[in-house]
Amino acid sequence: MRSGIIGVVAALFVVGAPVAYAQQSPSSPGNAPESGQLSQTDFKMLTDIRVGVIKAALQLTPEQEKLWPAVEEAIRARADMRYRRLASLRERMGQARDIDPVQFYRQRADVLADRAASLRKLADAWQPLYQSLTSDQKARLRLVAIHAIEGLRAAVENRGMAMDDEDDIDSWDLPY
Structure with missing residues (x-):
């Protein structure tokens, strides 16, 4: 039990690293030049960390290990989709601001x-x-998920505050 607690605590520290990395300012070292966005390599590295944290926190049995590849594949597919999006x-x-509202809604x-x-594929992979x-x-999975959600919420709030500070926020007038 003690090693389980130590593993979960270590996992929480590792989960915090990607959130802290994502919250860095655009001028921080390690971010993509000029844009403040993560490169595809950085994004994949963070996905590797997330997958590792989840797997470490679960401490899977040999029988459960057989079910893991489908979950990992679904996690990575969602992360790749998120990066492309x-x-x-x-x-x-x-691009130019000439937006067709109907096309915007369809997209x-x-x-x-x-x-x-x-998300359905991820749920289907996780179920077994x-x-x-x-x-x-x-319980460990819930703990990791709650910590990740709180970290994500903080990152979104920080990103929102940074955007509020920028003068060009008014140019984001989208028809919705």
Whole structure:
């Protein structure tokens, strides 16, 4: 039990690293030049860390290990989709502001449908593994998930405050 607690505490420290990295200011070392955005390599590294933290926190049995590859693949697929979606958004934000509201709604619907499908695949991949977890493993998974969600919320709030400080925020007038 003691090693389990130590593992979870270590996992929480590792989960905090990507959040702290994501919260760095655009001029911080390690961020992509000029844009303040993570490079694809950095994004993949953070995904590797997240996957490692989850797996370490779960302390899977040999039988559960057989169910892990589907979960890991679904996590990585969602992360890759997220990176491509953010890159596409950055590209569109840099283009002219002549926005067709109907086209915007259709594109948004397509993005949401893709995200829903990927989330369903993730849930489907997790289901067999989750059902095999002990109550201790489920508690550790909840602890890691709660910490990750709180870190994400803080990162979003920090990003929002940084955006409020920028003068060009008014140019984001989107028809929605």
